Amino acid sequence: MAKKTVTIDPVTRIEGHGKITFQLDEQGRVTRARFHVTDFRGFEKFCEHRPFWEMPDITSRICGICPVSHMLASAKAGDAILGVHVPPAAHKLRRLIHWAQLVQSHALSFFHLSAPDLLLGMESDPQERNILGLVAKYPGVAKDGIRLRQVGQEIIRVLGGKSVHPSWAVPGGVQSPLKPEKVDSLQALVPEALEIVDRTLDLYREKIEAFSTDLEHYGDFPSLYMGLVTPDGGLEHYDGVLRVMDAGGKILEKGARPETYRNIFSEEVESWSYLKFPYYKSLGPEKGLYRVGPLARLNVCDRAGTPRADRALEEFGRWKKDGRPVSGSFHMHEARLIEILFSLEKIAETLSDPHITDTHVRSHAGVNGRAGVGVIEAPRGTLFHDYLVDEGGLVQEVNLVVASGHNNLAMNRTILQIAQAFGNGTEITEGFLNRMEHGIRIYDPCLSCSTHVVGRHGLKMEFLGPSGDLLRSFELL
Amino acid sequence: MSSAASKKIRLATVWLSGCSGCHMSFLDLDEKLLELHEHIQLVHGPLVDRKDFPSDVDLVLVEGAVNNEDQLEMAALLRKGSRVVVALGDCAVMGNVPAMRNGFHAGNLLEAVYAPEGEKEPPGRDSRGEVPMLLPAALPLHAVIPVDVFLPGCPPDARTIGAALTSLLKGERVVLGEGMCRFG
Numbered sequence: 205m206a207k208k209t210v211t212i213d214p215v216t217r218i219e220g221h222g223k224i225t226f227q228l229d230e231q232g233r234v235t236r237a238r239f240h241v242t243d244f245r246g247f248e249k250f251c252e253h254r255p256f257w258e259m260p261d262i263t264s265r266i267c268g269i270c271p272v273s274h275m276l277a278s279a280k281a282g283d284a285i286l287g288v289h290v291p292p293a294a295h296k297l298r299r300l301i302h303w304a305q306l307v308q309s310h311a312l313s314f315f316h317l318s319a320p321d322l323l324l325g326m327e328s329d330p331q332e333r334n335i336l337g338l339v340a341k342y343p344g345v346a347k348d349g350i351r352l353r354q355v356g357q358e359i360i361r362v363l364g365g366k367s368v369h370p371s372w373a374v375p376g377g378v379q380s381p382l383k384p385e386k387v388d389s390l391q392a393l394v395p396e397a398l399e400i401v402d403r404t405l406d407l408y409r410e411k412i413e414a415f416s417t418d419l420e421h422y423g424d425f426p427s428l429y430m431g432l433v434t435p436d437g438g439l440e441h442y443d444g445v446l447r448v449m450d451a452g453g454k455i456l457e458k459g460a461r462p463e464t465y466r467n468i469f470s471e472e473v474e475s476w477s478y479l480k481f482p483y484y485k486s487l488g489p490e491k492g493l494y495r496v497g498p499l500a501r502l503n504v505c506d507r508a509g510t511p512r513a514d515r516a517l518e519e520f521g522r523w524k525k526d527g528r529p530v531s532g533s534f535h536m537h538e539a540r541l542i543e544i545l546f547s548l549e550k551i552a553e554t555l556s557d558p559h560i561t562d563t564h565v566r567s568h569a570g571v572n573g574r575a576g577v578g579v580i581e582a583p584r585g586t587l588f589h590d591y592l593v594d595e596g597g598l599v600q601e602v603n604l605v606v607a608s609g610h611n612n613l614a615m616n617r618t619i620l621q622i623a624q625a626f627g628n629g630t631e632i633t634e635g636f637l638n639r640m641e642h643g644i645r646i647y648d649p650c651l652s653c654s655t656h657v658v659g660r661h662g663l664k665m666e667f668l669g670p671s672g673d674l675l676r677s678f679e680l681l
Numbered sequence: 682m683s684s685a686a687s688k689k690i691r692l693a694t695v696w697l698s699g700c701s702g703c704h705m706s707f708l709d710l711d712e713k714l715l716e717l718h719e720h721i722q723l724v725h726g727p728l729v730d731r732k733d734f735p736s737d738v739d740l741v742l743v744e745g746a747v748n749n750e751d752q753l754e755m756a757a758l759l760r761k762g763s764r765v766v767v768a769l770g771d772c773a774v775m776g777n778v779p780a781m782r783n784g785f786h787a788g789n790l791l792e793a794v795y796a797p798e799g800e801k802e803p804p805g806r807d808s809r810g811e812v813p814m815l816l817p818a819a820l821p822l823h824a825v826i827p828v829d830v831f832l833p834g835c836p837p838d839a840r841t842i843g844a845a846l847t848s849l850l851k852g853e854r855v856v857l858g859e860g861m862c863r864f865g
């Protein structure tokens with residue numbers, strides 16, 4: 205048997221455009237697997253010479269799924285440039301809209317994108333394996349998912365005026381306060397949403413048993429974890445300090461100020477992907493592989509800080525082996541549900557704060573500093589916006605480190621692990637290829653964040669001989 | 682195929698160089714998606730698993746500008762395979778955010794972002810690599826294929842998408858109501 209390369213293009217049911225290639229040796233063993241991100245839009249460059257005031261609006265167009273995270277990270281970088289004290293109500297409102305986004309984005313990932321694999325089966329009919337297939341077979345679950353996402357989108361719309369790309373957070377605060385008459389109707393959304401998550405967690409815990417053999421192959425390996433925590437170690441998504449933890453649970457960075465991120469990690473570039481490859485600097489690209497996102501956040505925090513989420517987090521601890529942090533990326537699904545719980549509890553708590561409708565929500569100032577770093581825990585992980593401006597506030601340099609980028613090394617490692625576990629060397633089935641794709645889906649990468657593309661092929665497979673000549677090529681529909 | 686299934690409108694969605702916000706706005710139809718499910722069959726797109734573009738699509742919603750070689754090819758393919766092509770959102774309608782790079786030379790842009798010191802070969806500079814080559818400029822959809830319907834907005838809101846779909850499913854002309862015809 206000759207060596208060959210297999211291509212999955214595009215990977216579907218993920219948020220963005222990517223493809224997978226893997227190589228098989230003469231015995232049909234997988235020797236290399238790569239996840240390629242195939243588009244580029246050049247935000248870092250075309251934002252130069254634009255006023256930093258525009259940045260929240262422009263950079264939210266990086267991604268339609270987590271526009272709120274980009275808007276807020278950008279506004280926070282702007283806060284630093286202004287050097288002002290942002291009014292407390294503005295911070296609360298920004299937190300509120302960000303938790304709403306966590307709800308909608310995690311709901312999308314769990315229900316619309318991954319549930320078809322989890323409920324219909326990794327190897328089920330590809331024609332049906334999607335959200336509409338779920339509507340037909342599990343209408344209750346599909347409705348729950350649609351409703352949960354809607355709750356998040358509705359809160360975003362009421363606060364920011366639009367559910368996608370609200371033009372609302374600005375350097376110094378937010379554009380408009382929350383109207384007192386809206387508080388009750390938003391508060392009323394929470395109980396139903398909490399019920400949905402409880403139901404879904406029960407269902408998930410029941411279904412996961414069928415995946416017991418899969419768990420250890422879906423990106424289960426020791427790695428570092430990075431995320432923001434509150435100064436006293438609680439779960440955090442909007443502010444706080446950076447924590448880096450090793451595979452054994454030892455804390456390597458205790459409370460790093462986010463502005464110092466350049467001392468913490470570096471990035472590599474490969475010619476086969478538009479997405480860069482960050483790693484923890486002091487350990488180098490090999491050993492410095494770290495993960496971010498829901499799993500990492502639950503690993504690095506000492507507690508969630510709300511009653512329901514804390515209970516769920518305790519139960520999540522059942523996946524720990526020998527007291528080490530949870531290392532299987534498959535558990536990101538459950539971690540997302542726990543974070544939805546947490547966000548809903550926080551939304552209810554924030555809405556009952558009597559100062560949430562204060563009308564002083566913006567501080568005004570000119571350019572008082574030339575550099576600003578804004579950091580936030582986007583649904584998929586730590587997001588940095590780093591700007592340098594001139595004295596007139598025109599942007600001179602932009603560095604964006606996006607959440608999915610942090611997981612790039614881990615995603616590549618995961619698909620290799622899956623390919624080696626499930627590839628039998630003789631036959632490449634559609635179900636096997638879908639498993640590889642699910643390996644990417646568990647990270648819920650938001651590739652729009654770095655880039656972009658659409659794959660034009662089916663599951664296109666190319667079988668190459670050892671010298672690289674094409675032996676056979678066909679497309680799976 | 683049953684007769685009910687065969688009467689369903691075959692809908693595809695395509696994501697070129699956009700931010701997925703237009704797709705999110707489509708999903709914001711929420712419970713109307715369940716109703717829509719009675720009339721349409723989603724045959725291709727980022728939300729479903731069929732990878733190739735079918736040849737018998739009734740209606741396709743296209744998000745994003747045309748930014749690289751693969752997307753150029755995809756545009757031709759979707760035009761060939763579909764009766765009605767809708768440019769969904771500002772990126773597809775007029776280039777919008779992806780076209781902000783057009784003032785720069787594409788090769789220089791890639792170098793600036795991926796190899797500022799010239800130390801490594803950046804991705805996407807030619808068609809040999811494993812990622813598609815960047816076009817000299819990001820183009821609106823109508824610059825490369827004929828487009829039947831334009832839905833502006835960044836993104837067009839769910840109400841606009843719903844109204845347009847209702848007309849299109851009935852085979853009527855799309856007339857956008859008050860406040861639905863806007864950029865941004």
Ligand code: SF4
Pocket residue numbers: 265268368369698699700701702703744745769770771772773777778834835836837
């Ligand atoms: S039109 Fe706006 S929402 Fe739609 S893809 Fe483009 S940037 Fe995103």
